Amino acid sequence: MAEIFQVSENKIPPDLEQEDLENWDSLQHLNLMLALEQEFGVTLDVDDLATLTSVPAILKYLE
Amino acid sequence: MQKTKNNRVYELNEKCKSRTEFAQYLRTLARHDLTLSELRVAVKLLREYKDPTLPLKIAVLGSYTTELLKDYWIFHGLIHGFDVDLYFAPYGQLVQELQDGSNLSAFRPDYTYLLMQWSDILPGLGEPLHGMDKKERDLLPNLFLSSLEGMFDNAQTTVRDGAVVVSLLPRFASLGLGCYDAMAERSESMFFASLKESLSSLFRERFPTYHYDDGEHLLTTLGKAGALDQRLWYSSRYPFSPKGGNLLVERLMRFPILERTPRVKCIVLDCDNTLWGGIIGEDGMAGIALGPEYPGNCFVAFQRRLLDMLNRGCLLAICSKNNPHDVRQVIREHPSMVLREENFAAILANWDPKPNNLSLLAEELSLGLDSFLFVDDSPYECRMVRNVLPETRVVQVPEQPLEVPSCLDHLQELEILSLTDEDRQRFRMYVQNRQRQELAVTCGDLSDYLNSLKMKMRISVNGAEHVSRLSQMTQKTSQFNLTTKRYSEKDIRSFIDDDNWMVAHFSLSDIFGDNGIVGLMLASNITSDTVLIDTFLMSCRVIGRRAEEAFLYRMLRSFRELNKLKVKASYIPTSKNNLVEDFWAKQDFIPLGESYYESDLANLPEDHPSLSHFEIHFEEEA
Numbered sequence: 001m002a003e004i005f006q007v008s009e010n011k012i013p014p015d016l017e018q019e020d021l022e023n024w025d026s027l028q029h030l031n032l033m034l035a036l037e038q039e040f041g042v043t044l045d046v047d048d049l050a051t052l053t054s055v056p057a058i059l060k061y062l063e
Numbered sequence: 064m065q066k067t068k069n070n071r072v073y074e075l076n077e078k079c080k081s082r083t084e085f086a087q088y089l090r091t092l093a094r095h096d097l098t099l100s101e102l103r104v105a106v107k108l109l110r111e112y113k114d115p116t117l118p119l120k121i122a123v124l125g126s127y128t129t130e131l132l133k134d135y136w137i138f139h140g141l142i143h144g145f146d147v148d149l150y151f152a153p154y155g156q157l158v159q160e161l162q163d164g165s166n167l168s169a170f171r172p173d174y175t176y177l178l179m180q181w182s183d184i185l186p187g188l189g190e191p192l193h194g195m196d197k198k199e200r201d202l203l204p205n206l207f208l209s210s211l212e213g214m215f216d217n218a219q220t221t222v223r224d225g226a227v228v229v230s231l232l233p234r235f236a237s238l239g240l241g242c243y244d245a246m247a248e249r250s251e252s253m254f255f256a257s258l259k260e261s262l263s264s265l266f267r268e269r270f271p272t273y274h275y276d277d278g279e280h281l282l283t284t285l286g287k288a289g290a291l292d293q294r295l296w297y298s299s300r301y302p303f304s305p306k307g308g309n310l311l312v313e314r315l316m317r318f319p320i321l322e323r324t325p326r327v328k329c330i331v332l333d334c335d336n337t338l339w340g341g342i343i344g345e346d347g348m349a350g351i352a353l354g355p356e357y358p359g360n361c362f363v364a365f366q367r368r369l370l371d372m373l374n375r376g377c378l379l380a381i382c383s384k385n386n387p388h389d390v391r392q393v394i395r396e397h398p399s400m401v402l403r404e405e406n407f408a409a410i411l412a413n414w415d416p417k418p419n420n421l422s423l424l425a426e427e428l429s430l431g432l433d434s435f436l437f438v439d440d441s442p443y444e445c446r447m448v449r450n451v452l453p454e455t456r457v458v459q460v461p462e463q464p465l466e467v468p469s470c471l472d473h474l475q476e477l478e479i480l481s482l483t484d485e486d487r488q489r490f491r492m493y494v495q496n497r498q499r500q501e502l503a504v505t506c507g508d509l510s511d512y513l514n515s516l517k518m519k520m521r522i523s524v525n526g527a528e529h530v531s532r533l534s535q536m537t538q539k540t541s542q543f544n545l546t547t548k549r550y551s552e553k554d555i556r557s558f559i560d561d562d563n564w565m566v567a568h569f570s571l572s573d574i575f576g577d578n579g580i581v582g583l584m585l586a587s588n589i590t591s592d593t594v595l596i597d598t599f600l601m602s603c604r605v606i607g608r609r610a611e612e613a614f615l616y617r618m619l620r621s622f623r624e625l626n627k628l629k630v631k632a633s634y635i636p637t638s639k640n641n642l643v644e645d646f647w648a649k650q651d652f653i654p655l656g657e658s659y660y661e662s663d664l665a666n667l668p669e670d671h672p673s674l675s676h677f678e679i680h681f682e683e684e685a
Binding site for chain 1: 096098099100103104128130131134293294295297298299301305
């Protein structure tokens with residue numbers, strides 16, 4: 001996530017929400033979704049794109 | 064979180080010694096499964112090389128979401144040595160940006176990409192066509208073309224000298240009539256095919272400096288399922304899958320690549336396991352794989368592809384570690400060879416190191432090493448050429464025969480921007496040159512030789528055809544070029560229209576064939592007493608025949624007939640044109656200092672010795 005948003009890793013705490021990080025805008029959110037698919041070999045639904053907007057939500061999905 | 068995938072990019076980087084080498088591997092990865100993280104790491108690593116980059120300003124205006132393509136643009140830019148400065152217009156602001164005073168016009172882009180859907184240019188094209196009445200449908204093509212023309216007229220004032228590329232998103236929606244469309248009178252496919260024909264003419268005739276990319280390659284290469292991401296399209300109006308986005312940008316980058324980096328002018332091919340399967344020296348004519356059965360048919364298909372390259376204006380040459388007799392025997396006698404001796408500008412078969420042969424070829428064909436593409440199946444030979452001749456591009460032929468026919472298809476460097484008759488005949492001229500050389504050997508005296516060629520020179524002044532070829536010559540001629548000024552087709556057209564300029568070119572033919580248009584003079588200050596020669600150049604394929612002297616003399620006589628008093632010229636030295644540093648002096652021009660020379664037309668002799676070798680036809684447009 002740090003790489004996608006071009007910030008240092010300490011800006012990504014485990015409870016991060018989209019609205020709390022300036023670089024996590026709608027475009028970079030899409031890049032993040034695509035990167036998650038590539039990195040973890042998952043396929044997201046169109047609905048997931050709208051709901052995976054926080055680190056806890058993403059971690060929960062990946063489990 | 065695992066980082067195993069990123070590691071492969073770091074490992075690749077460790078193995079490479081130059082940015083070009085690293086870039087070549089990355090291109091292949093990007094076409095397969097390079098992730099976004101890896102792409103960004105690759106960009107970071109590419110930037111760390113000390114190799115110089117060329118700055119490039121690219122503006123993207125889209126009628127759909129385009130900003131997600133940013134990473135690909137930077138990546139493909141760096142792969143080809145460009146440091147890309149990108150400007151994305153705000154979403155939906157296409158029309159507003161194409162106005163004077165907009166951010167786009169302030170940005171002064173080198174390339175402006177218009178990424179649009181057909182239906183954004185004309186909304187009617189988004190409606191079901193079969194549902195419209197005929198009258199309404201028949202109006203659509205002209206409305207579409209007018210709308211586009213309007214956009215271009217605005218673009219011309221906004222981006223001025225920058226190039227414009229129109230990329231139309233292929234229509235991904237399923238056909239209204241389904242499979243019946245192919246047989247339907249109101250066929251949607253045929254409607255668009257016909258519209259595309261008109262679109263193509265519009266570009267070639269009214270906007271020849273603009274480029275059109277129809278995006279069909281996305282469908283033919285990846286298909287709808289591979290190129291499109293429905294989720295992103297419906298949620299965010301961004302059409303592409305990662306592979307689709309990568310392929311689109313890779314292809315769109317061909318314009319700066321072709322216009323600003325050295326062109327590939329000659330493909331240098333190995334023979335064994337490249338032009339045929341197997342090794343001629345070991346397997347013999349009957350044992351090599353070349354014919355209608357697998358795997359021979361893969362190599363036949365590859366040779367057909369190479370024939371396509373010839374038709375694009377590229378040359379072919381052979382560089383093979385083999386006995387010359389063996390190679391020539393296959394080329395001359397094998398029934399399934401598609402390429403024959405006359406298709407190769409040169410055939411080098413010996414046991415010397417290939418880099419040495421490439422240097423020899425460069426001399427023999429009067430081409431720079433940076434205009435060669437070296438194609439060989441051996442990783443050893445490829446690595447050696449990459450190391451010894453870093454300016455030469457290298458492609459390693461795949462081991463799998465099935466992958467061979469398309470192994471050059473992805474190279475944007477082999478695309479073309481225009482096609483002239485000269486391009487399509489280029490390879491033939493090399494055969495003719497070999498014949499001329501053989502004649503020269505039999506004629507002892509230069510004068511005898513030149514006379515026996517029975518050369519015809521056709522001089523044309525201010526003719527409006529061949530603008531493409533004339534511009535091409537100013538871009539590509541570096542040796543016999545007195546001032547090395549590069550001009551676009553637009554520039555040439557404006558010189559022809561300008562009363563203060565004269566555009567004179569000549570073509571040359573002889574008993575062996577036609578060399579086409581080979582020389583150009585651009586002169587300004589035509590309305591004054593003292594004419595200034597801005598450009599004087601000649602193709603190196605006709606050097607040594609005194610054609611430049613005959614042409615110059617004939618043009619000087621023409622100036623004198625127009626009552627001009629003096630002609631001024633200059634020589635601007637470059638690393639490639641010292642061949643002509645004495646040219647003006649040898650033509651009896653007086654040096655004025657600061658690389659200027661002058662000829663007093665009152666002293667022009669009545670005749671010139673070079674004229675005796677040519678039959679000259681002189682044509683002037685009013």
